[in-house]
Amino acid sequence: MRSRFIKWAAGTLLAASLLLTGGSPYAWAEEAKPASAEAAVTITIDGKLQTYSQPAVIVGQTTMVPMRAIFQALGAKIEWDNDTRTVTAVKAYTKIKLAIGLSAAVVSGEPVVLEEAPLLVNDNTMVPVRFIGEALGATVTWDNATRTVKIATAPPISRPKPQKPLDVRAAAASPTAELPVEPQPSWKPVKAVKPPVDAPEAGAKEWRTFATSHYQVYYTEQEETVFAIAKHLDAIYLHASETLDHALSYKIPLALLNKEDYEKAVKLSWSEGEWNVKDRKMMIKLDEPSLDRLLITALHETVHAITLSADASKSKTYPFWFMEGAATYHELDAPFYAAMRDLKVYEALAANKLMTWDELAESSDKWENVELGYALSQSIYAFLAERYGEPAIASIFFTRGLFNDQLQLISNQTVKELERQWIADLKRKTAANKSYPGIYYGKDWKYVGELLQGRFHGFGRYYENGKLVYEGDFKDGEVEGQGTLYYESGARYVGSLRGGKPDGQGTAYDEHGNVRFSGEFRDNTYIQ
Known part of the structure; x- marks a missing residue:
């Protein structure tokens, strides 16, 4: 039993490798014929009856249909290589390659074994309908009473409406208030x-x-x-x-x-x-x-x-950065807008200490710097989502195929090319020097406001243990500019600040709202 399996597996891998490389597995002797043809079989796609110049036939337990007609009906573009008698079909992020006489196909780089090989019937290339339909994301069922193959196409992956951007001046003290x-x-x-x-x-x-x-x-x-x-x-x-x-x-x-x-x-x-x-x-x-x-x-x-x-996820291996990138990317979603990983990315970029994608492909327990690894994973996934659309990138989890092949199909770039472009994008954002809204969550503190390369910069609010401590201007991670300090006693200071302390023109109020001092402050001390 073991030797038969090894022989079968070796043959399958050889056939798959020939498909991938475009080689011819053997000299074609004669056209294949169906092993048995039973009563007529009907094909419907989304309830619409399909008619073919060559009717569908059953070979063994597999329904075979004309190749060009089924691919076109399901929205795939096809290319035929007459020398190798190989067809390549592409739809969205799925690429299928199969050849007449071979029971091995390739779906987005992943070898797949067919129950029946494609064959010729009356000069028509016939392919297994269930395999084609499911590989292109459709649901395929068999109605034995009517001898009908029913194909239900999957709805196109919808692009979610852009989420409401964080309004730092109107944000609630806790995002959970919006859930x-x-x-x-x-x-x-x-x-x-x-x-x-x-x-x-x-x-x-x-x-x-x-x-x-x-x-x-x-x-x-x-x-x-x-x-x-x-x-x-x-x-x-x-x-x-x-x-x-x-x-x-x-x-x-x-x-x-x-x-x-x-x-x-x-x-x-x-x-x-x-x-x-x-x-x-x-x-x-x-x-x-x-x-x-x-x-x-x-x-x-x-x-x-x-x-x-997802069923497609169970059969393949992802780089660890991709799995963690998807999860950390969605931490940025409303109402959380959790941007606290950004600073690690920009600091590593400035210090020339970015980890490579190959290093990040390893499990997180092997990362030299875990916090940086998660931050970079989020950054990479966000770069891909911004450039190609998050539905397209997320579809890799739910579509059969090898990770690198699927990513290349979506982007038309190799992984190494994408890595170089990601670094270039980080440098471009650094040079642009543009602030953006986000929230930082500390152990007992929280910042809601504008950020620049991961640092507090612009208007923001700072909380400790759920209480508002400061609202106003920040610069390069520090309290600096105009704002209001709130003291535990109920008193407050309104005016100019530097280094987190009253400095410049301002007014100090007691817990009842009465003015205590108004005028010039220097390093937290009232001057006049």
Whole structure:
């Protein structure tokens, strides 16, 4: 059995390699004939009956249809190489290559085994209809009663409407204020039958669980925080699903763990969340003082759940930067606008310490600088999304084919060429010296405002522990210009500041709004 498999696999790989290189596998002796032809078969595409000069035939258990007609009906452009009797078909981000007499095809660089090889019938090249339809993203079903092959084409990948840009002067204190919530009374936590994680102590704890529309939530403690997160989970899922134009067929298992249990389960102290591809489970560490940061982690891991659970994703390997780039890219979405990774990118560019795409292809636990690795992954994915459209780039997760081939098909550039263009784009943005809006989330602080190369620059608001501390001008990461300082006592200062302190003309008010000092300040001291 083993030797037969090796022989079959070797033959398939040889045929696939010949398709890829354009070689001829053997001298053509005579036209192939169908093994058996049964009663007439009908083909419909989106309910419309298809008519062919050469009717469809069944070979073995496979329905074969005329090559040119089916490709054109499904919107693919084709090229025929008469010397090798090979056809190449291209539609959007999918490229199919197959040859008469070969049971191996290539879809966007990935070898695929056909149940029946293309053949000639009455001078018509016949190809397997199910393979062609599904390779081009359609759904193919067989109606045995009417002997009809029904093809339903996939809707074109929609380009989401541009999200509302962040208005730094009108932004809410917390982005969660803009997220729809699920009413808590619908949750009825019950004792979980089985621990959701394999942490050593998991079995000794009493796990509780409840369901939202799209998640099955598990926890052992911090119920108030768990409920605060859960109120926004479905809004996060719907946003990610609609943006990626893809949905999951199951509820996402989500375990919310304390710091100790999480790090024993994940074994990465710097990690805040994980999507386990093999077990299809999500874990989030309840070690963040900010609900915003916890929800950003939930969005990050939900993007992983959607992109890495697709059937097309399971059969191929992605560079780590691409997987993490997609998840971190969506941290920039409204209402979070989480831009805190930018500074790492621009600092590395200035210091000539950018990691290469090859280095970033490795797993993150092998990155020399984890924070920089995630920041660069976000930057690369954002560059590709801005240039070619995020729906096109995200489609790589949901389309069969090898990663490099698909990216080259979309961009018409090699990976190395794209890497050089990404660096050039970073340098161009640096030279442009143009500010943009974003939000930084610290452990106990937050900045909402304008940024320049990742630094606070322009108008912004600075919060500590949820309270507004300063609003006004920033320059190169420092408080400088006109603004208002808010003190814990309720007093405030309005006027000119430098280095975070009153400096220049300004007015100091007490906690009741009465003027205490008005005039010249220098280094936080009233002069006159």
